Amino acid sequence: MNDAVGAMEVRKLHKSYRLGRTTLKVLRGVSFQVAPREFVAVVGASGSGKSTLLHLLGLLDRPERGTIRLDGMDTAALSPARRNHMRCREIGFVFQFYHLLPELTVLENALLPAKVDSSLPGWFARRRERRRQAVEILEQIGLSERLRHRPKELSGGERQRVAIARALMNRPRFLLADEPTGNLDSRTGKHILDLLRQVSRQVHQTVVMVTHDAEIARAADRVLHLRDGRLAKQPPRKA
Amino acid sequence: MYKLYLCLQYLGKRVLAYFAMLGVALCVFVMMVCISILTGFVNKVEVAAKGLFGDIVVSSASLSGLGYYDEFIREIKRDVPAVQDASPFILSYGILRIPQTDYRCLVQVAGIRLPERAAVSDFEDGLFVQAGESKPTFAPPLSRVLARLREHMEACGEIALRQCAAVEGEGLSAPQHAAVSRLLKAIPIEMFPDLMRDAQPTDRFAGALRKLLAVAGGRRDDYLPALRELLAAAARQPDASGALFRQLVEAAAEAGDLPPERRALVERVCSSLRHQETALNVLAGAEEVEQKLGELRREMKAADDAGNDEEVLRLDARIQALSGRALFGPDRRAILGLGIPGFSFRTGDGEVVRTIGPGQQIVLSMIPFGRRLSPTDITPTTARFTVIDDCDTDVSSVDSEIVYVPFETLQQLNNMSAEYAAPIRPADANAADPNVLVAPARCSQIHVKVRPGLATNEKLPELAGQINEAWQRFEARHRGAATTEVKARTWRQMQSRIVSTIENQRTLMWLILSVISVVALVLIFVIMYVIVVQKTRDIGVLKAVGASSGGVAGIFLAYGAAIGVIGSLIGTVGGYFFVRNINPIHDWVGRAFGFVVWNRETFMFARIPNEVSFATTATIIVGAIASGIVGSLLPAVLAARKQPVEALRYE
Secondary structure (H helix, E strand, O other): OOHHOOOOOEEEEEEEEOOOEEEEEEEEEEEEOOOOOOEEEOOOOOOOOOOHHHHOOOOOOOOOOEEEEOOOOOOOHHHHHHHHHHHHHHHHOOOOOOOOOOOOOOOHHHHHHHHHHOOHHHHHHHHHHHHHHHHHHHHOOOOHOOOOOOOOOHHHHHHHHHHHHHHHHOOEEEEEEEEOOOOHHHHHHHHHHHHHHHHHHHOOOOEEEEEHHHHHHHHOEEEEEEOOEEEEEOOOOOO | OHHHHHHHHHHHHHHHHHHHHHHHHHHHHHHHHHHHHHHHHHHHHHHHHHHHHHOOOEEOOOOOOOHHHHHHHHHHHHHOOOOOEEEEEEEEEEEEEEEOOOOOOEEEEEOOOHHHHHHHHOOHHHOOOOOOOOOOOOOHHHHHHHHHHHHHHHHHHHHHHHHOOOOOEEEEOHHHHHHHHHHHOOOHHHOHHHHHHOOOOHHHHHHHHHHHHOOOOHHHHHHHHHHHHHHHHHHOOOOOOHHHHHHHHHHHHHHOOOOHHHHHHHHHHHHHHHHHHHHHHHHHHHHHHHHHHHHHHHHHEEEHHHHHHHHHHHHHHHHHHHHHOOOOOOOEEEEOOOOOOEEEEEEOOOOOOOOOOOEEEEEEEOOOOOOOOOOOOOOEEEEEEEEEEEOOOHHHHOOOOOEEEHHHHHHHHHHOOOOEEEEOHHHHHHOOOOOOEEEEEEEEEEEEEEEOOOOOOOHHHHHHHHHHHHHHHHHHHOOOOOOEEEEEEEEEHHOOOHHHHHHHHHHHHHHHHHHHHHHHHHHHHHHHHHHHHHHHHHHHHHHOOOOOOOHHHHHHHHHHHHHHHHHHHHHHHHHHHHHHHHHHHOOOOOHHHOOOOOOHHHHHHHOOOOOOHHHHHHHHHHHHHHHHHHHHHHHHHHHHHHHHHHHHHOO
């Protein structure tokens, strides 16, 4: 079991959406494995189903067929409460459009998963510690000057860094990034990518990043190509 | 934890939330105001009815009334432990006149026993001369009546002077000068020997008069305060005549260039002051006459004791002569309801100015419906009374119609006193009382006061039943006590027409306001729905970081509840202050826009009830919070059911 911690196994995943009268088959039997602490990029054209794959991995959606095993556990068998708990504790998300809560400051956005994780008394008991953790993470990714700012006062790169901080808050084992650089210029995108690699390595995370940009994907340990809902033949691993 | 946290964050930063709170606040406000006023109205009717007639009224169906009342009162006080006190009462109709005028007014004449009446009602609370007196009578000390009348004249003078003082102006004009000179001439300076001799004036009045003389040629700004001071001093001057008050006020009015509406009020006050002046002179004279009569009576008694018949006859003649100038005796005194048309008026500020009041004479003519006489036999009875006091019960329908006179006097005037006949059988002639009682003295009602704590809506009907049974037993032993059915009813049953009308109105109001609350609920629903739609992506993010559906719903439910709480808090505070100050606000609206909602004729009371009921307020607040929660229930469920993937894609 211990070997499975941080491992991801996907088998014959199928997912389709209804669009009016037609059914759009997005994923048609995707299977792959990700080793613990591996950084995998999934590359595909837009509409190839990569975001759908990521949502399924992140337990935001359920597949029609096929299994997803996280830490060796079949996620289909989990209760809704357990899935919520997994999303909170074990999975961190980074979105293309950052998805920060506009009412909250940088620090408050980063603390959101910690707050969702705690009861009211629990929060008051541990709030200093949690706050310190959040500040540490934000300092680490270079936002120590921006703690009290609101998202609209930040640049795109800064916003994405806040999103990364939020994804790291509960120290999840899996980090799922959906086009994390898609909305940024190439220089900033590269910074973000480096940051993502660096911090995920530090906390021994398993990372799955989807992108349409093969250049970006090169930062990963391994690249999977998604085409028409299936994985293309895998190119050899990088040295 | 995040539920509460996000709810608070959203609350502070959504303008829409403020609109929802405003809607709730308005609903709570309107409800509080309407329900409080109607509830206050019912309570006022209760207080007024109990205050006027006691808790339970025993009355006869016929105008001929019920007899042996004193015996019956003794019996119920003995046999029904809940009865604290009871007093007989006669209600009749009459025509009220003022001698030497054309004034005529249809009134109800109430025969009451004083001070006994104070034990069954709150009659004494509204009295003018005998205010706060626990045992009011028809013969209060004349000095007290005089003092109260002087105070009232001073207050009336003050009302008029205030009108004059409020007019801006520089120096006195020629006609104003003339008015002041006339005033100074009119002041009976001979009354103040100190002033005449130019000695040190010791009393306050003389001081005030000097000050007035000193400023008479100067600015009106100095003149009016001097006049006011003089007026106050005159009120305390034991021998200042009534004329003085009027002249002071008239001088002030002439001295100022008053705009027409102010002048009209001042003239009205002056006219009332003229009447009060007459009354004051009568009372002041009567006091002297009373003193003199007392002396003469003492002398006559001494002469009588000494056996000096000649002296007795001489003194008796003098007493007879003097008596003509005295007030009517206590059996010919009346207490007016404060509100009889033409006898008093209220200024815009709610102050009362009496035209006919203590010291004046009235004539009452009535048709003696008491007993036996057929319409062709009836001759109206007429009697003169001296007004000795007036009574403000705050129920305008009562105050504008009732004149109170001594019970036994009205009994006679109304042909309700006991009737005796010469003995028919010889056996009766040998009895202790040779006369035979043909008909007992009667009253129209008996007012009963029950012991404290028993005057509740639940217990009173039961007590009324006990009194009814007591009457059945009593009537069996006292034949002819009443010719028609006698019934004891609670104050609520007596006032059922008014009480049930208001209570129906209140129910209707609850109904209408409940519909308004549904509108508030829909408002909250729409606003919450819009907020949920706006927050769709945030909901997706929250679910992505592990928030449960229940948690997301909780945020919006708490949000709705908070809107209810804050809205009702604002509405309650606003409603409370509005209701508490409703009379000044109403007056202000009346003055500013000429728009009077509360007509004292229609609503019976001079003032709008301004009590806030705790229970009503609590119900309204709970309702408001509940509608906040119910209104946000559906949007919260919608929010909870949103699929995170779709929510995240939402643009």
